[in-house]
Amino acid sequence: MLFVEARFFLFFALVFGLVWALRSNLWRKRILTLASYVFYGAWDWRFLGLILMVTLVSYLVGSAATLPESETKKRKWALGTGIVFALIVLGLFKYFNFFADSFVDFAGLMGFSAGHVTLNLVLPVGISFYTFQAISYMVDVHRGVIGARRSFLDVAFYIAFFPQLVAGPIVRASDFIPQMDTARKWSDVAxxxxxxxxxxxxxxxxxxxxxxxxxxxxxxxxxxxxxxxxxxxxxxxxxxxxxxxxxxxxxxxxxxxxxxxxxxxxxxxxxxxxxxxxxxxxxxxxxxxxxxxxxxxxxxxxxxxxxxxxxxxxxxxxxxxxxxxxxxxxxxxxxxxxxxxxxxxxxxxxxxxxxxxxxxxxxxxxxxxxxxxxxxxxxxxxxxxxxxxxxxxxxxxxxxxxxxxxxxxxxxxxxxxxxxxxxxxxxxxxxxxxxxxxxxxxxxxxxxxxxxxxxxxxxxxxxxxxxxxx
Amino acid sequence: MITQIRTALVSAVLFGIGFVAVAVPLSLGLRAATPLPDLLVLSPKLKAYQAAPEKYDTVFVGTSRTFYHIVPDEVERGAAEAGCPDWNVYNLGVFGLTGAEEDWMVDQVLAAGGDNLKRVVIEDPLPNARELSEVTTDRARYFNDPALLPAQIEAITSYPESLPKRVFRAGMQALGMGFDLSGVGRGAAMAFPPGVAPDPMTFDMSKDGFEALGSILTPEIEARRKDFEDHPERYAEELTRYGAHSDEDVTARAVYLAERLDRLTARGLNAALYISPDLPELDRTPRTGEAVKALPGDYKVLNFNRPDVYPDLFDRDLWFDFSHFGETGARKLSYKVGSEYCAMSKAGKE
Structure with missing residues (x-):
């Protein structure tokens, strides 16, 4: 679903009307998160599982930042694991074939023979953007720039919010998450x-x-x-x-x-x-x-x-x-x-x-x-x-x-x-x-x-x- | 909340006014500056006729059942053997021809034909589009000209089918016209020409506009042929349509076609309506042809979609698919068309 397509205008009109008709901030977030998954699923619903997995790991790593000071090692370990996980997801879908082929070519140059291993993976739309947002959340929470979110919905909403989901801008957790704490006011919208x-x-x-x-x-x-x-x-x-x-x-x-x-x-x-x-x-x-x-x-x-x-x-x-x-x-x-x-x-x-x-x-x-x-x-x-x-x-x-x-x-x-x-x-x-x-x-x-x-x-x-x- | 809704509605109305005020004149202006797009079959065949109208005195205008069924040489032979020598026939059949398109095509023939033109044969055109993708093509956009709106409405309202179906077609037509009036793409096409000019559409004119179905294969044509070959039982089923009861009233269509014949006759031309063999239409077009004949006036109707009158044309081996003959069938039919048209013309109707 592209921003210039007629079906996007229909989708947005529906979401826009629904969100502003609701008074509850929680329900607005729920609707926007659901709409974001629908928006993403319109490309390829199979990758909704991937985005949910990235969100879950980010949420858990964020929660680990609330461990007491005495557990610094565990906190660092959790953050490291979270970042490595995000990079593995990115690397697997985006770079595996490139590095595997490059390795084979390099081995050939050096006089060694190595068999080609190619994974037939489709590149999920927007993966570079949402994995970077996930890393931003994990790092910002562990740096103490923002507090860890207790609600899984908040993290899901931040990572999946449809306007930026597939091609950015890469919104920092510290810029976006504080905005979701209070219900947005129509009078503030320019x-x-x-x-x-x-x-x-x-x-x-x-x-x-x-x-x-x-x-x-x-x-x-x-x-x-x-x-x-x-x-x-x-x-x-x-x-x-x-x-x-x-x-x-x-x-x-x-x-x-x-x-x-x-x-x-x-x-x-x-x-x-x-x-x-x-x-x-x-x-x-x-x-x-x-x-x-x-x-x-x-x-x-x-x-x-x-x-x-x-x-x-x-x-x-x-x-x-x-x-x-x-x-x-x-x-x-x-x-x-x-x-x-x-x-x-x-x-x-x-x-x-x-x-x-x-x-x-x-x-x-x-x-x-x-x-x-x-x-x-x-x-x-x-x-x-x-x-x-x-x-x-x-x-x-x-x-x-x-x-x-x-x-x-x-x-x-x-x-x-x-x-x-x-x-x-x-x-x-x-x-x-x-x-x-x-x-x-x-x-x-x-x-x-x-x-x-x-x-x-x-x-x-x-x-x-x-x-x-x- | 009510104030906000009111503000939004007023803004939307004003937006609409601003949009329409610019889109419609802009679209019409750009449309006027846009030539007929280069269309497959239609453009080269029309250009060829316009380039040498003096070569032909008889023009067939119609759908794919004119395009693939009317072999000019055979029509001429049939006419000559029936006592009408020296006819020169041109096949201006184009697949998918709808009512407004046929009217436009006849206008082009009349404008180019001059004194040499003696006979024009029209076909019962196809119904208007039922799908959005069909009303937004280059060809559909060209014929969504507001000047052709009355012709579009006449074509839709006269077509023998139920009211909901006609309303649906009218809605689709409205969407197509709205799409065109929005002007989308017209400025872009004009300002940014293609980097490599596409080759112009061409057509082998050695058979005066006829093409034997299957002589050029496309995936769609192959699929149609395969469907026909794979389902022999359907051939017999289709034949049972003939004479079967149908509650679709063909009167309005008959009047619509008669008006077109009258217009040609008023120009001093020998006009005829050609009803082609076409299996899925066996319950409709034969009745339409008979209804035209029954109207007051002296209408020439070449009604060949009648298995009881022309059983030899309904031999399965002559057919390429369920709606079209192969070349042998086309030649057989064309000879009959020439012969019968001549007979009608000799009976004091030319």
């Missing part, structure tokens, strides 16, 4: 702002991302037949596609949760306007980057143990961040390239930037252009079906040359320029927020008109969200 945000997300996903997808597919399926400017356009279009797809989903998730009375943190903040890679990671998939920072980079030592150790920690975090997206060397390279850029940037900052006069606005423009170029280069590895194709596209992207003769339609370049200007203008003037401030009558008329306009630009046939595969 209805217009939420509807406006949903519409913006819908527009990004259905009208921009889905229209770009066929062009991107053409370029990435057979890059050698296209001219250099078409290949470069294809790469930039993928940058637009994945941003609009994922941030569009996040906007709709945040808006959907807000309409039910719950606040999610922002997940994107105009990332392509970042002046450097560090800035980019503060504005792209914020919930993942901050999760990795707080639960991986800092526990590894962060930047507290010297530059060398900092660089190792950065690279480890980014490579694991790449691997989080999927079991493929392309994702590892993607993470590596980002880690490399962060290391270069830190070194530049330490050794050069402090000694020369800042370039001011020119520096920001130059930095933004270089960052945009680099980020798009890394997307090649993220999107390409294999390493060979990725390298071929990267070569064209870097050298502006290709032997191909086919072109994408002429519309793509004006579109890329137009959407870039719109990205800047909407960030500068906060267009979505402006829409939310229109008075009620005008807002209802305007959203109706905009919805009609948007619908016209929705291509026929749904495409799943890119991040569902992660």
């Amino acid at each position: 209805v217009r702002a939420s509807v406006a945000l949903f519409l913006v997300g819908f527009f990004k996903k259905a009208c921009i991302s889905d229209n770009m997808a066929p062009y991107v597919d053409l370029i990435f399926s057979d890059p050698s037949t296209y001219t250099a400017h078409s290949v470069i356009a294809g790469v930039l279009l993928y940058g637009i596609q994945i941003y609009c797809d994922f941030s569009g989903y996040s906007d709709m998730a945040i808006a959907t949760a807000a309409l039910l009375g719950y606040k999610f943190p922002a997940n994107f903040d105009s990332p392509y306007l970042s002046a450097n890679i560090q800035d980019f990671w503060r504005r792209w998939h914020i919930s993942l980057s901050s999760w990795l920072r707080d639960y991986l980079y800092i526990p590894l030592g962060g930047n507290r143990k010297g530059n060398m150790r900092r660089d190792v920690n950065l690279m480890t975090t980014m490579v694991l961040g790449g691997l989080w997206h999927g079991a493929s060397f392309n994702f590892i390279i993607w993470g590596f390239l980002h880690g490399l850029a962060l290391m270069v940037e830190r070194t530049w900052s330490d050794m050069v930037a402090k000694r020369v006069k800042p370039l001011g606005a020119i520096g920001i423009v130059l930095g933004t252009a270089i960052t945009y170029y680099w980020v798009n280069l890394t997307w090649i590895f993220f999107r390409a079906p294999n390493l060979d194709e990725a390298l071929a596209i990267t070569k064209t992207y870097a050298t502006f040359s290709s032997a191909g003769t086919q072109n994408l339609p002429a519309i793509v370049w004006p579109f890329i320029v137009g959407i870039s200007v719109f990205h800047f203008v909407s960030h500068r003037f906060r267009i979505g927020e402006m829409l939310g401030r229109i008075p009620p009558v005008g807002f209802a008329l305007a959203t109706g008109a905009l919805a009609a306009l948007a619908l016209s630009f929705v291509p026929l046939g749904y495409r799943p969200f890119i991040y569902f595969q992660f």
Whole structure:
């Protein structure tokens, strides 16, 4: 069930009406949890057992945090077991075949022969997101950031809440769980702002991302037949596609949760306007980057143990961040390239930037252009079906040359320029927020008109969200 | 609570007003700028006729039972041997043709045909769609043109079936039109052309629009054939439909078809209604044909779905599936069509 499908609107209308008609907070949580399982089961009901198992382990590990101080060992053991369990679930479904195949290939290189062991497992939708949320709950409880929940329902509701269940944002237990202690008030819901945000997300996903997808597919399926400017356009279009797809989903998730009375943190903040890679990671998939920072980079030592150790920690975090997206060397390279850029940037900052006069606005423009170029280069590895194709596209992207003769339609370049200007203008003037401030009558008329306009630009046939595969 | 509900309802109404105010004119504007989509069989056959209308004086417009059953050469041979030499027949049959589509197709023929066009044969078209997936296709969207609304309503209300079934079809039609008027996808299709232009639909025109069923196999055609071969007993069962009592009143359908024949006759054309052999329709279309003949007026009805009158056409070996002949059956039928149409025409009706 996708946020852009008619059946989702029907589902949401039902849940929305039911939740706000109830006065009891407990019953609201029950209904929302049940609805979340229905939402998840609409993809594949078989994996409901898995999510319930992850929830049960999280609940038990959380409860272990209430053991007395004298039982520290047991508490640590419980937390370790819980995290290992979550990682095993993730690893088994997502990485087993990748590591098994890689081991066999490596053994072959070393002159040994090893038989292939392949598990025919379907990747459960959203597994990367809900296992990270489960880890967040277990760690936050053991760190004492939040108290362990006595109610299993609370943990189940936190992990399964449908707006974020399948593709984030990765909501921290410490951000979300306190919200469920009191009944949400309708008067606190910013209805217009939420509807406006949903519409913006819908527009990004259905009208921009889905229209770009066929062009991107053409370029990435057979890059050698296209001219250099078409290949470069294809790469930039993928940058637009994945941003609009994922941030569009996040906007709709945040808006959907807000309409039910719950606040999610922002997940994107105009990332392509970042002046450097560090800035980019503060504005792209914020919930993942901050999760990795707080639960991986800092526990590894962060930047507290010297530059060398900092660089190792950065690279480890980014490579694991790449691997989080999927079991493929392309994702590892993607993470590596980002880690490399962060290391270069830190070194530049330490050794050069402090000694020369800042370039001011020119520096920001130059930095933004270089960052945009680099980020798009890394997307090649993220999107390409294999390493060979990725390298071929990267070569064209870097050298502006290709032997191909086919072109994408002429519309793509004006579109890329137009959407870039719109990205800047909407960030500068906060267009979505402006829409939310229109008075009620005008807002209802305007959203109706905009919805009609948007619908016209929705291509026929749904495409799943890119991040569902992660 | 009541205030909140009232606010929500007012907002929903205003949203709807804003939506309709933009969606409908936008959709109609984009529709006007959108050409007929390239449709399988329909587009190449229509284009071929429009490109050389002077080659033909007789055009058959109808469903798959025209497409797969009317062999122009055989119709011409039958007519010639019956005393009508030099007919030039074109088969403009298209599978799945519904009432409004047939009206539109006849209009295209009349617009292109000019003075050379002498005879137009129409078929009792298929009923309108019963499933949502059928009213949202490119083809259905094109024919959900508001200008064709009266034709759609006439086609639905005249079809001989129970009132609840007609109401259901009308509802489905309304959903299809609503889908089209929402404008969904029209702007996208216009603004973002496909990266690789699809090959245009083509059709082998060497047989003047006829195609022998089974000469090109698709999974659907193969499945139909297999079903026919696997169930010989059903053939006999289907035949028992003929003459069986049916409470579906065909009067409205007869009037509907007669009006279409009148329109053609008023243009100075020799018009006829062709009722094709079709086993599942044995309890319906033969009666419709007879009802047209019984109406005041001099209507030519080529009513071949009658096993008692044409027993040789109901030999199981001639059939490809339960609704269509193979090539041998099509040739046999076409010869008879030419011969009988000529006889009717010679009887002072041309």
